[in-house]
Amino acid sequence: MRADAKKNYESLLAIAREVITEQGVDASLRDIARRAGVGLATLYRHFPTREDLLEALLHKALCDLIARSETLSRDHPSNTALTIWFTEATAFVHVFKGVVDLMAKALADPSSALHEDCKNLRKAGAVLLRRAQQDGVARTDIDGEDLFALIAAAGWIGDQLVFEDRADRLVNFIAVAVIGQPTQS
Structure with a gap:
């Protein structure tokens, strides 16, 4: 180029x-x-196309979140790593308003350019979650798909003007419910 x-x-x-x-x-x-x-x-x-632009933009952001999960896992106790990553993943979803729908469609469509990135992001969260579960600091009745859905739900809440003032509080509530540890707001 x-x-x-x-x-x-x-x-x-x-x-x-x-x-x-x-x-x-x-x-x-x-x-x-x-x-x-x-x-x-x-x-x-x-x-x-708009999709080509979004794919290029989101690819880098998703890869950064995946790499971040590895760094957090290496540098922090499992509950802290999971909490920080959950908070950052939710913030990513909130920053890119409307991305929840795009990511859900990409996960359902193996031909989407974002399909593998979204699968890898879900796997990265699942690894952090399993580690926290093995350490006895996270609920054992959820899995990586549930965690991914919770991130999407928390991001969606932040996209809604009527809930905007409650978004951080609700993300914190989810973190406590799943991990037993509040976010670092």
């Missing part, structure tokens, strides 16, 4: 993250291109 094309690509991703954080996954592509200082044709040259 040429240097200017790479610069445009990186700029588009950075601006897309900002705009999607503000407006959700249905944000205006025209707005993203304008704020990045490029034409709409340039955006479409790099990302032919």
Whole structure:
């Protein structure tokens, strides 16, 4: 990729993250291109569809969360690692408003470009959960799929204006119910 094309690509991703954080996954592509200082044709040259843009943006974020689970597991006791990761995963879902639906569809569709990333994210959470369960600090009647669903539910709550002021409290409640440890808000 040429240097200017790479610069445009990186700029588009950075601006897309900002705009999607503000407006959700249905944000205006025209707005993203304008704020990045490029034409709409340039955006479409790099990302032919909205899904292509979201996939590129989310791939990196999901990979970062997966890597974060490994770091937390190595550096913290199991209950702390799980609590921090749960809180960060929920924050990710909340930052990218509307991503819960996108991730659920990706999990159900093996042909989705995000399918493997979402499966790997769910596995990363399951590893942290099993470790905490083995240490006797997390409920044993849930599994990685339940944890993933709880993250999605907590993120969805944060997306709803009527619940926005309660979101942190409810994430904390879920963390205590699952792990027995409050989040570090």
